[in-house]
Amino acid sequence: MLELRQITKEYQSGSEVVRALKGVDLAFRRSEFVSILGPSGCGKTTMLNIMGGLDQYTDGDLVIDGISTKQYRDADWDAYRNDTIGFVFQSYNLISHQTVLANVELALTLSGVSSSERRQRAAKALEQVGLGDQINKKPAQMSGGQVQRVAIARALINDPDIILADEPTGALDSETSIQVMSILKDISQRKLVIMVTHNPELAEQYSTRIVRLSDGNVLSDSDPYIPGTEPELLTEADILPAQAAASAVGSVSATSTVASVQSAVSVSAAETAISATAGAYAGSAESFSAVDAAAASLRAGCFRRSSGRIDCCRGERQRQAGEAPP
Ligand SMILES: Nc1ncnc2c1ncn2[C@@H]1O[C@H](COP(=O)(O)OP(=O)(O)OP(=O)(O)O)[C@@H](O)[C@H]1O
Numbered sequence: 001m002l003e004l005r006q007i008t009k010e011y012q013s014g015s016e017v018v019r020a021l022k023g024v025d026l027a028f029r030r031s032e033f034v035s036i037l038g039p040s041g042c043g044k045t046t047m048l049n050i051m052g053g054l055d056q057y058t059d060g061d062l063v064i065d066g067i068s069t070k071q072y073r074d075a076d077w078d079a080y081r082n083d084t085i086g087f088v089f090q091s092y093n094l095i096s097h098q099t100v101l102a103n104v105e106l107a108l109t110l111s112g113v114s115s116s117e118r119r120q121r122a123a124k125a126l127e128q129v130g131l132g133d134q135i136n137k138k139p140a141q142m143s144g145g146q147v148q149r150v151a152i153a154r155a156l157i158n159d160p161d162i163i164l165a166d167e168p169t170g171a172l173d174s175e176t177s178i179q180v181m182s183i184l185k186d187i188s189q190r191k192l193v194i195m196v197t198h199n200p201e202l203a204e205q206y207s208t209r210i211v212r213l214s215d216g217n218v219l220s221d222s223d224p225y226i227p228g229t230e231p232e233l234l235t236e237a238d239i240l241p242a243q244a245a246a247s248a249v250g251s252v253s254a255t256s257t258v259a260s261v262q263s264a265v266s267v268s269a270a271e272t273a274i275s276a277t278a279g280a281y282a283g284s285a286e287s288f289s290a291v292d293a294a295a296a297s298l299r300a301g302c303f304r305r306s307s308g309r310i311d312c313c314r315g316e317r318q319r320q321a322g323e324a325p326p
């Protein structure tokens with residue numbers, strides 16, 4: 001879903017040119033917990049800022065959901081930052097005289113959201129990070145770990161696909177760091193989490209993938225991803241429209257929820273979600289043949305469920321739905 005292709009970044013510093021990134025190639029899965037490690041000044045923050053659309057690359061391409069950003073205009077970058085990215089900064093950037101709830105609410109950028117819904121969503125995000133009972137405190141009345149969790153709640157409120165965190169445990173003691181890491185790990189079950197850290201032990205223990213940078217280059221990658229070569233995890237974004245399509249053709253009850261699908265114990269619920277997704281991919285709610293095709297691909301065994309989640313082979317699904325060349 002996010003891909004850096006030969007990304008370079010040069011800063012002009014007086015008369016000198018600083019080459020902060022020297023041609024980084026990296027692709028990320030829809031849901032994984034990636035730690036970025038490397039010495040001070042090697043380009044970690046620069047890379048995070050470029051991935052989050054906070055800074056522009058000098059050369060190369062940032063590909064988002066298969067689409068190049070070379071032609072992106074300001075409005076495209078704004079939409080990307082608002083809808084897709086949640087940023088957790090090390091310096092929390094909270095407003096000290098506002099309550100925690102107000103701080104989180106303020107980050108909700110969607111227009112047309114009523115103040116009561118804003119409040120509700122902020123409270124929910126705070127609950128997600130274990131601060132449901134602290135919402136009326138001011139940041140100064142909280143511990144460092146709690147403040148960092150507020151910063152994570154703020155990053156979550158728009159329900160972004162990608163969480164970028166720059167040294168989220170940098171200012172925390174080891175016990176509090178563990179709380180924050182557990183929360184990020186939990187989030188990474190459903191989202192892409194990319195975290196910069198100076199702590200290799202925490203990275204080893206919590207993340208699913210470690211990328212080491214050195215002097216503007218990728219030095220190593222413990223679990224590289226080549227787009228299109230792996231089964232992709234279905235996200236809510238896939239399942240919801242899929243269910244809508246499926247209920248339109250009557251192949252799943254309209255009351256089915258994402259939660260019931262994601263925690264599906266029965267194969268039939270998984271099948272329903274996947275065939276429904278194929279229907280949505282075929283672009284037609286009436287397309288029974290796509291649903292049949294998906295069922296065939298299911299029979300061919302191209303789906304697997306692991307730890308209560310549903311993985312599905314998108315390439316195969318698209319082929320069956322007649323979208324991709326064999
Ligand atoms: N705005 C800027 N202007 C000029 N040079 C910059 C700028 N921002 C970063 N740099 C330089 O780019 C290089 C990479 O910086 P970056 O902040 O990405 O490093 P980092 O890996 O995050 O380091 P740290 O671990 O200390 O946070 C450094 O040499 C830095 O001095």
Ligand SMILES: [Mg+2]
Pocket residue numbers: 044045046
């Ligand atoms: Mg940095």
